[in-house]
Amino acid sequence: MDDAKTFEQFKECAVKVLGVSPDKVVMEANFAEDLEADSLDIVELVMELEDSFSIKVEESELENVNTVGAAYELVKGKLA
Amino acid sequence: MNMYGSKVVGWGAALPDEVVTNKDFEARLETNDAWITERTGIKERRMGGTTSSLAVEAAQKALANAGLQPSDIGLLVLSTTTPEQTVPATSGTIQAQLGLTCGAFDINAACAGFVYGLVVGHSMIATGTERVLVIGSDTLSKITDQQDRSTAVLFADGAGAVILERTAPEDNAVLGWDLGVDGSLVPILYCDHGGYLKMEGREVFKRAVLAMVSSAKTAMERAGVTADDIALVVPHQANIRIIEAANNRLGLSMEKTAIVLDTTGNTSSGSVPLALSAAVEKGMVNPGEYILFSGFGAGMTWASAVVRWGK
Numbered sequence: 095m096d097d098a099k100t101f102e103q104f105k106e107c108a109v110k111v112l113g114v115s116p117d118k119v120v121m122e123a124n125f126a127e128d129l130e131a132d133s134l135d136i137v138e139l140v141m142e143l144e145d146s147f148s149i150k151v152e153e154s155e156l157e158n159v160n161t162v163g164a165a166y167e168l169v170k171g172k173l174a
Numbered sequence: 175m176n177m178y179g180s181k182v183v184g185w186g187a188a189l190p191d192e193v194v195t196n197k198d199f200e201a202r203l204e205t206n207d208a209w210i211t212e213r214t215g216i217k218e219r220r221m222g223g224t225t226s227s228l229a230v231e232a233a234q235k236a237l238a239n240a241g242l243q244p245s246d247i248g249l250l251v252l253s254t255t256t257p258e259q260t261v262p263a264t265s266g267t268i269q270a271q272l273g274l275t276c277g278a279f280d281i282n283a284a285c286a287g288f289v290y291g292l293v294v295g296h297s298m299i300a301t302g303t304e305r306v307l308v309i310g311s312d313t314l315s316k317i318t319d320q321q322d323r324s325t326a327v328l329f330a331d332g333a334g335a336v337i338l339e340r341t342a343p344e345d346n347a348v349l350g351w352d353l354g355v356d357g358s359l360v361p362i363l364y365c366d367h368g369g370y371l372k373m374e375g376r377e378v379f380k381r382a383v384l385a386m387v388s389s390a391k392t393a394m395e396r397a398g399v400t401a402d403d404i405a406l407v408v409p410h411q412a413n414i415r416i417i418e419a420a421n422n423r424l425g426l427s428m429e430k431t432a433i434v435l436d437t438t439g440n441t442s443s444g445s446v447p448l449a450l451s452a453a454v455e456k457g458m459v460n461p462g463e464y465i466l467f468s469g470f471g472a473g474m475t476w477a478s479a480v481v482r483w484g485k
Contacts, residue, residue, distance in 0.1 A: 132213060133213075133376055134376070134379055136376075137376045137380050138419055140380070141380060141383065141384075153374070153376060153380075156376075
């Protein structure tokens with residue numbers, strides 16, 4: 095899957111779970127500050143991403159994942 | 175087909191008098207009302223009483239509601255994760271205080287325990303017992319570190335009870351259920367003897383949503399109903415966000431969901447019958463309509479049941 099398509103799929107998940115407009119889901123967006131997502135929103139986003147990409151994300155992997163870019167890299171790393 | 179079916183003929187609930195608000199926690203812990211409300215939906219909770227005193231009060235209300243005497247009860251099943259002693263079971267104390275003459279035992283399936291109890295009660299009726307009193311009662315505040323802001327705001331005290339009565343098989347109202355546990359998940363939510371509840375909140379959140387969705391689906395399938403047929407959802411009252419996330423995935427609306435956690439917090443075994451009693455009082459369900467009960471808890475346990483409402 096190419097990068098643009100993967101990010102589009104990631105973005106769809108974020109828009110659905112966090113209820114934000116698609117143009118806000120950019121690499122540098124901070125979940126807490128820019129997307130008003132709290133820790134439970136992140137858990138829900140992870141669940142959505144797990145379903146959508148058929149991957150598994152452990153709780154420990156979410157340490158220091160504060161931005162869309164970091165979360166996207168985590169997902170992408172699991173698709174390789 | 176079983177020899178007998180069962181139906182719910184009485185219900186009641188009990189809460190201690192002392193109200194502890196989010197503001198009260200603000201005064202002594204580094205937390206605030208907005209944080210607690212946004213992440214849990216809890217505004218206040220009740221603390222006090224004992225597992226047996228709350229259970230007795232709820233059971234007496236259920237007996238009065240059903241128009242029954244203690245001698246009419248053939249079995250007492252108490253769901254609790256906060257028994258008063260290691261030995262004997264707390265159900266014995268309750269049996270004596272209610273003036274029952276029947277057998278009694280405790281079950282512990284944590285916050286899924288009341289639904290476990292309901293299914294056990296139904297099963298005992300299916301094999302011949304005439305009426306079973308199922309009580310869920312917990313005093314979680316006693317096993318919660320009141321200085322730990324991650325758990326102190328969540329766990330509280332309360333109880334509820336229902337009475338199941340024998341019916342002809344064709345009138346059976348307990349239609350389908352699912353009970354489960356994944357014992358590999360003990361480390362994410364537990365309490366050692368003499369200790370306090372320890373919880374990995376985010377992991378529990380995730381597992382709870384997944385367990386509720388899968389268990390509710392199984393119970394509905396076994397009952398031969400779909401989400402559209404459910405008039406009232408009575409979920410375990412741990413966290414509004416868990417309930418919303420599970421409902422979304424199940425296609426169930428919050429309008430038809432019983433919620434009391436805003437004023438009760440998480441009362442473990444007490445939560446489902448507390449929510450049921452409140453929903454019935456509000457007129458959220460009519461005779462003949464279907465109720466979906468769903469619980470999840472430490473273990474991790476889960477339990478769901480579909481019940482047709484009506485005496």
